[in-house]
Amino acid sequence: MMAHFPLGEDFPGRQGRELGMDRPISRRDFFDGVAAVAACAAAGSLPRRSRRSLAGGAPAPYGGAAGRPALSQGLQGDTPDALAVAHALRDGRFWERAGTPEPTGEGYDLVVVGAGISGVTAAYTWTRRHPGSRVLILDNHDDVGGHARRNEFHPVGRDGPLVGHGGSRSLYAPSAWSPDGKDLLADLGVEPGRHADPDLYRGLGMHDAVFCDRETFGADKLVVLRPDKATAQWAEELPVAAQARKDLVMLFDDPPDWFPGLTDEDKKKRLAGLTYAEFLRDVCRVHPDAVRFCQTMPNATWAYGSDALGAIDAWATADRYTYPGFAGLKLDRKPSAYNSRRVTSRWSAEDDAEVYCFPEGNHALVRMMIGRMVPGFAGATSMDRITTTSFDYGTLDRPGNRVRLRLSSPVVLVHNDGPPDTAPTATVGYFDGHRVRTVRAGAVIMACWSTVIPHLVEELPAEQKEAMRQAVKLPLVSATAQLRDWRAFRAAGVCRVRFTGAYWVAVEPAPPVSIGSYRCPRGPGEPINVHLVHTPATPGLAPRDAAVAGRRALFGTPYGRLEYGVREQLTRLLGPWGFDPARDIEGLTINRWGHGHAPEYTRPWDAFHPDGPYPADSARRRFGRIAIAGSDSVPGADADAAVSAAYRAVRDLGDRPSAPRARPGLFRPGRWERAR
Structure with a gap:
């Protein structure tokens, strides 16, 4: 529900008004998704999803859509609506009130769980390999793209909207992408960096x-x-202790060899056992203010600070203003086996660590693929026109489409129709806001969070479930x-x-x-x-x-x-x-x-890296008619990881099974029956 946020004791009236908290811009307050579901369950019903109407209406102009998800200000992404069912499943409360699943009578060659970059890429790759296939994509969010979101504003006086990203913003080192990732970019006609x-x-x-x-x-x-400022000049401006300024100048300009007498390989092994903060504190022994100054250097890239970033990865990505202290080690400028996947990719990139291609970030890639699969969704699908074309979300789930995309439809069950080794088809159930509906599929690709999959695929081996929970x-x-x-x-x-x-x-x-x-x-x-x-x-x-x-x-x-x-x-x-x-x-x-x-395998936290075995190797194994995609199955936090995982999942499924002929009532007894 859209509302103006009321000023309360947390936001004193005068100070809040000075900051503009009473200004009439669109806002949406939200609550803890877990608490919201618990309250609904206590009241005797599952939450009825307040999803936006996406059917009917003419295409909206210039980047909008029937339904216009990109125009919704306030909270987007993992909203309570999007998470309520997943949290209820996790807490063991969903099937207490869900009732018996009802078949829709629909059958598809492929059902994809998740409409993020990986899920949409899986569907797109499948249709390229198997033209004419019937495909259904299901997602719990109210817009496509997953972590890749589009934010849109219409300021007065500007000719057209301002478009921005809401998550996945750029292509990381595209010159070093996997062959699968480069294949997708070439097929879509994306030329990284051309428009920046x-x-x-x-x-x-x-x-x-x-x-x-x-x-x-x-x-x-x-x-x-x-x-044009020397390190000593800008360091002098810092509100830190005098010794911390001296230490920072030393770290940036003239650090010593902290590990004299050790070989290049042994120095890198020492770094692999430390976080960057530990390196600064315990090896360089700099003033605590210098450590605090460096704490947030990795946050925007890694989603955590220097106290968690491995020193080996800090060394490999150091530049003029980040991660000082390594120059005196005189290490060979080549990746170490202890470096993370992302850092290793950057070493082989052609000076393109982060490339901006679209104002809306990687959401454009998702819309380009959907526009080529779903007739009428996008007015254009080229790189030059995808940002400004019109979109009609009302076309996504039309019965006549070979590829259909169903939003605000969280999946709640997936199982093989028979023993995994011989099952000809699978059944997928989703919550439509009122009840659980099931469809049959010749194959299923799980492109959602790996930690959710054990709650959806009950039959998975215990070892595979445990590996997924680590993601x-x-x-x-x-x-x-x-x-x-x-x-x-x-x-x-x-x-x-x-x-x-x-x-x-x-x-x-x-x-x-x-x-x-x-x-x-x-x-x-x-x-x-x-x-x-x-x-x-x-x-x-x-x-x-x-x-x-x-x-x-x-x-x-x-x-x-x-x-x-x-x-x-x-x-x-x-x-x-x-x-x-x-x-x-x-x-x-x-x-x-x-x-x-999706956190990558890094030192010093993952002792099995680089020799393995890796949890992801077990987590992403095909299980009967069910294959695993998603960036956390790699794992990696960039678009290339999501794309390569999708390609791998399609390959894992091999030849296309024939589209199943739906039979009403076809589902195996499971937790939803036992709970009745």
């Missing part, structure tokens, strides 16, 4: 910066990292604020800002991408989208434990607190340069991803 203007902000005198916040150092101080995703929150203009950024001389310890760890204006008829804001007087990132993983814990604790805190945080934090931090950053949140923030979307990044 990486020099726009720097040409206006805007640079990277660090905001030393009062949460870390007791006082706020913006330090601009101008390329704990890291939470991430991406906020998109539409500002009236960006004069304050220009006046401050900043284009990307890292906070050392405040709630939102990174702030930056939208990547300057102009594509087709879409033009990015080029003058500071124009409206612009600004992106902020919060990484809830709790510091001081191993990544998987930190993810669980952080996700619990995130789901208990109301929308108003998140909005208040956006306004308050932007004011602290830009207020001295004329920014007024009550005047300048004209729209806000919070993209909450409780299950965001």
